[in-house]
Amino acid sequence: MPTEDMTMKRIEEAMVLQHAGDSSGARQRFAEIWEEIAPDGDPFHRCVLAHYMADLQPDPQDELDWDLRALDAAASVTDERAKQHDSALAIRGFYPSLHLNLAADFHKLGDTTQARTHLTQAQEHLDALDDDGYGQGIRSAIQRLAGRLTEEDPMTSANEEASN
Structure with a gap:
C-alpha cells in the first residue's frame, strides 16, 4: 500500500479553505507549507501549492511571482511523480x-x-x-x-x- 502524501493532504486542506472563501486562512496555511518545502522540496508539491497560492494574492505582481514559481516547479515534475498523486495525471x-x-x-x-x-x-x-x-x-x-x-x-x- 502506498504511503499517504501528508504534504499533499495539507495542501488539499488549504485548498478547501480557499474554495470555502477563507482566503487569509488558506494563504497562511500555504505559506507555512511553502516554508517547509521550498526551495528544494518536491517539485510537484511546489507546483501545486504555488499555483493555488497565486490565486490568493491581492497584488498582481505577487500573483505573477507565484505563477512563475508554479511554472518553474512544473519543469521538474515527471509524469511518474504526478501519477503518484493521481494515476490519471500527466504533467x-x-x-x-x-x-x-x-x-x-x-x-x-x-x-x-x-x-x-x-x-x-x-x-x-x-x-x-x-x-x-x-x-x-x-x-x-x-x-x-x-x-x-x-x-x-x-x-x-x-x-x-x-x-x-
Whole structure:
C-alpha cells in the first residue's frame, strides 16, 4: 500500500479553505507549507501549492511571482511523480492552466507582449486536456482572454496572424 502524501493532504486542506472563501486562512496555511518545502522540496508539491497560492494574492505582481514559481516547479515534475498523486495525471496537462494564469497576470500588469506569449503557449498545450468540464473551462478562459487582448489591440493581433 502506498504511503499517504501528508504534504499533499495539507495542501488539499488549504485548498478547501480557499474554495470555502477563507482566503487569509488558506494563504497562511500555504505559506507555512511553502516554508517547509521550498526551495528544494518536491517539485510537484511546489507546483501545486504555488499555483493555488497565486490565486490568493491581492497584488498582481505577487500573483505573477507565484505563477512563475508554479511554472518553474512544473519543469521538474515527471509524469511518474504526478501519477503518484493521481494515476490519471500527466504533467503536460498542467501547462495550459499554468500559461493561461501567466498570460492573465501579464495582462493585468499591462504587458501584452508577455500575455500573448503565454497565451500562445497555453494554446499549444490544449491537446493535453481532456474534453471534460475542466478542459472546457480552460479552453473557454483562453478564448475569453484572447478576445480581450484582440479588443484592446486588434492591430497587434492582425500583425501576428499575418506573420504566421
